[in-house]
Amino acid sequence: MKHRKSRKLHRRGVSTVLKNKCCIILISKSPTDGLGFLLSCGACISHYTRACVKYYNIIMTIAEFQTACDTIAQEYTEKIAHAADLAAVEELRVASLGRKGALTELLKNLKDFSIEDKKTAGPLGNALKAKLTAALDEKTDLLAAKEINEELNKVDLDLTLPGYPVAKGHRHPLSVAQDRMTEILSQLGFEWAEGPWVEDEKHNFDLLNIPLHHPARDAQDTFFVDSKMPLVLRTHTSNVQSRYMEKHKPPLRIMAPGRVFRNDSLDATHSPVFHQIEGLYVDKNVSMADLKSDLTAFMKGLFGNKAEIRFRPSFFPFTEPSVEVDVKCVFCQGKGCNVCKGSGWIEMLGAGVVHPNVLKNCGIDPNEFSGYAFGMGVERLAMMMLNIKDIRTFYENDLRVLKQF
Ligand code: DAH
Numbered sequence: 001m002k003h004r005k006s007r008k009l010h011r012r013g014v015s016t017v018l019k020n021k022c023c024i025i026l027i028s029k030s031p032t033d034g035l036g037f038l039l040s041c042g043a044c045i046s047h048y049t050r051a052c053v054k055y056y057n058i059i060m061t062i063a064e065f066q067t068a069c070d071t072i073a074q075e076y077t078e079k080i081a082h083a084a085d086l087a088a089v090e091e092l093r094v095a096s097l098g099r100k101g102a103l104t105e106l107l108k109n110l111k112d113f114s115i116e117d118k119k120t121a122g123p124l125g126n127a128l129k130a131k132l133t134a135a136l137d138e139k140t141d142l143l144a145a146k147e148i149n150e151e152l153n154k155v156d157l158d159l160t161l162p163g164y165p166v167a168k169g170h171r172h173p174l175s176v177a178q179d180r181m182t183e184i185l186s187q188l189g190f191e192w193a194e195g196p197w198v199e200d201e202k203h204n205f206d207l208l209n210i211p212l213h214h215p216a217r218d219a220q221d222t223f224f225v226d227s228k229m230p231l232v233l234r235t236h237t238s239n240v241q242s243r244y245m246e247k248h249k250p251p252l253r254i255m256a257p258g259r260v261f262r263n264d265s266l267d268a269t270h271s272p273v274f275h276q277i278e279g280l281y282v283d284k285n286v287s288m289a290d291l292k293s294d295l296t297a298f299m300k301g302l303f304g305n306k307a308e309i310r311f312r313p314s315f316f317p318f319t320e321p322s323v324e325v326d327v328k329c330v331f332c333q334g335k336g337c338n339v340c341k342g343s344g345w346i347e348m349l350g351a352g353v354v355h356p357n358v359l360k361n362c363g364i365d366p367n368e369f370s371g372y373a374f375g376m377g378v379e380r381l382a383m384m385m386l387n388i389k390d391i392r393t394f395y396e397n398d399l400r401v402l403k404q405f
Helices: 007-020 034-039 042-056 062-082 086-097 102-112 115-154 173-187 239-247 288-303 356-361 378-386
Strands: 198-200 231-233 252-261 273-283 309-316 319-328 345-354 370-377
Touching: 062 086, 062 102, 062 115, 086 102, 086 115, 102 115, 173 252, 173 273, 173 288, 173 378, 239 252, 239 273, 239 356, 273 345, 273 378, 288 309, 288 319, 288 345, 288 370, 309 345, 319 370, 345 356, 345 378, 370 378
Parallel strands: none
Antiparallel strands: 198 231, 252 273, 273 370, 309 319, 319 345, 345 370
16 A cells, blocks of 8 residues: 555544454554455455545555455355355345445445556456355355255155146047148138128028029028028038128138038938038139149148049039039048948038129129139048047047047
8 A cells, every 4th residue: 555644644544443343454553564454354454445545545556456356255255155044145245245345345446546457456346246246146046945945844745756647638539620621721821711600591592692492402401590580500611601702802712610500310420510611712713623733732631642532513502513522532542441332432522613693692703703612521521530430429528439539
């Protein structure tokens, strides 16, 4: 230290320090005696140096600053290592890094340093702070873990015992099948669309070119809702075609999965409630060729690359021409078995080129646009995929059966 003030002040200063901060440092007779610092504790070095500056205008040298840093580091790392509990660590945090802590006090000397010394002292102070913070944090983690373990040890609890098994459900086979189909269709660019289960006759029949007198209504014998409006439980997902085309104009490409209803008695292959997926693609120049290539891609996605399809002429009022689509039996590869009833082919869905009347009814100009549509039963495909022989299996909810899929 460089002593700049009178001896008188020196004595007063020492006595002030003596009164307030009793420690070994005070055996030193003179504030210029560096030895005194080395014997003192970190906090006292800081207080002492501050006192020296205050009373004698003595400025600490950079070497002394460094020594003080080392002393504080050594003292607090030892104390932290020996801290017995979290409260003790917190006390040390305050004593070392707090507002009146050793480091803060020491750093107050910085303002008296030359720019050169500040450049050396700054990083030293930062390093000390980082070192103390790391030691304090490490010790806090250690003691916190120890305290938790001690708490746990007090409880009579064996954490190594296996837990109770959690019953895990899984998706219903119909959902599995429907998800697989919609996933493939979405890869082919079809967007999800939905329509109501309770539907008016207009959207279920009329707009789809099935007028009141038409015998096709008999083929879809359904449940009528007892209401003033002519409402039915929808007989097919084709109602989504009319609803969607009323609101959206081409190009459009949708898939509409959902529940449908028919007045059928329950047996091995029929159910009054079942599921369909409708497909509809309308744009300029859409033809039967698009239908064939897209359905082939769909079947290959579902049954593998070897899947083959064939078209048979059919009739649906909302398509012209109409077709039934068969897939080569995936069980016997077309040789003939009991699933395909010896024919080698399995009927999968109805499809066709959208009838111009349907486009017109829904406000789309059939001279400008054309489209294809298809509708398939989810149960039928699921029965094939999972080799289920009786449709009732899906609805009886016998867990012994459902758990097999
Ligand atoms: N809606 C028909 C049914 O339930 C299935 C169907 C056939 C839908 C041909 C279509 C289609 O979109 O073009 O039997």
